[in-house]
Amino acid sequence: MIQLVRPACPNPAALSSGNYKHPQNKLALVKANSHKCMYCESLVSHVYYGDVEHIVPKSVKPELEFVWENLGYVCARCNGAKKDKYDEGLEIIDPYSEDPALNLLAVGWVLYPLKGSAKGELTILNVDLNRRELVQRRQDLINRVNRAVVACFNSSSKQLQANALQALKAEAEADKEYALFVDSFLKSQGI
Numbered sequence: 001m002i003q004l005v006r007p008a009c010p011n012p013a014a015l016s017s018g019n020y021k022h023p024q025n026k027l028a029l030v031k032a033n034s035h036k037c038m039y040c041e042s043l044v045s046h047v048y049y050g051d052v053e054h055i056v057p058k059s060v061k062p063e064l065e066f067v068w069e070n071l072g073y074v075c076a077r078c079n080g081a082k083k084d085k086y087d088e089g090l091e092i093i094d095p096y097s098e099d100p101a102l103n104l105l106a107v108g109w110v111l112y113p114l115k116g117s118a119k120g121e122l123t124i125l126n127v128d129l130n131r132r133e134l135v136q137r138r139q140d141l142i143n144r145v146n147r148a149v150v151a152c153f154n155s156s157s158k159q160l161q162a163n164a165l166q167a168l169k170a171e172a173e174a175d176k177e178y179a180l181f182v183d184s185f186l187k188s189q190g191i
Contacts, residue, residue: 001093001095003098003100004038007029007031009068011024020052020054025068030073032073037073037074037075038074039074039082039123040134041178041179041181044074051074051079053074054072055094056070057082060086061086072094078128078129093123102117104180108181109138109181111124138178141181146185148167152164152168165191169186
């Protein structure tokens with residue numbers, strides 16, 4: 001999970017009229033997330049429509065159902081895991097309004113709470129951010145990145161090394177799938 005920037009609501013009239021899933025508003029969130037789930041960083045749009053859902057469940061706080069700041073773009077797996085779980089005073093991380101790096105740490109392909117953060121632990125558990133299939137996809141990606149790192153440093157050409165390093169760093173940019181994990185891995189390699 002990485003920090004995201006929530007855009008201004010492109011169609012506040014839709015929210016006022018009781019439509020939090022309006023296509024213009026959904027598209028704004030999809031673009032803000034680079035087509036990724038706000039929680040697990042999996043690309044969503046290429047395999048599923050994705051959902052505009054509530055950060056604080058509408059069943060818990062119905063007054064927030066049509067509040068733009070309570071909406072985000074999520075995959076069905078994270079949304080299904082989260083359901084209506086809510087702990088007043090210890091809410092799950094909202095990547096639009098806070099930096100997840102203050103509570104979460106990516107080590108290899110597994111997500112951990114940073115320094116024993118209760119908020120981080122609750123987010124990992126309630127959204128199921130270390131589910132088997134997700135961990136496997138992250139592991140596959142980190143293994144590919146690692147092979148690229150090894151190939152890069154085994155090259156005798158400084159120009160090829162520089163180009164490869166630039167390409168590797170691009171894989172850690174916010175618009176890439178599992179950017180948090182790639183960035184963490186590259187940093188562990190001194191890149």
